[in-house]
Amino acid sequence: MEYKLKDFHYNIPDQELLDDLKRVADKLVRNKFSSREYDEIGKYTIDTVNRRFGTWNKALLKAGLEITLTQNLNVSDKELFENIENMWISLGQQPTYRDVRQPFSKYSTHQYLSKFGTWRKALEAFVEFINSDNDKIEEIEKTEPKENISEPIQESEVIFKHKTKRTPSERLKVQVLMRDGNKCRLCGITVTGENIHFDHILAWSKEGETVLENLQVLCEAHNLAKGNIEYQVI
């Protein structure tokens, strides 16, 4: 399944963007400022500026301003993606550039921009990461064969062995959110953070697996209600 990012449209002339950079420089009374500072005072998003001119520094040069040094911290793509995963799960939806702030985000926007150019490109790479099959193996619980079965098998013991772990991985949670949005599948209420419940459609206790097809977003009330019904049935 392929997921697409939300579209956005900007038709602002280059000169208008450059003029706004100069305006911010005038306001700060210096020829050098960070993209974070621009984010606070600027009229447009940093993403818009970066996308138009390639990088933040190129935009500054074009506006006749001085270059700000970008941090080049040693953070792997995987760590940056995992941070997006966490933000996505907390928000229940695609994090925007403005969401990338500490302590909500573990990493600064600089770290994303220096690696991917724009926030949009970082998200595109992230979607590719989420859609890739490389880590699917992680979903499957590694079952080590027991060498000596010392304990006798009880009759009441559940013979069924799940192929997956009960708790979905962060990646799987993001996939569920990408598919369902951050809305309860039963009542449509918008859920965020702690109120997002990842429910097994066919209950785990009834041999339901932790796979995308068997997971859905529920609100707390419906998750609780569903749990109660299942207990009554048993």
Ligand SMILES: [Zn+2]
């Ligand atoms: Zn609900």
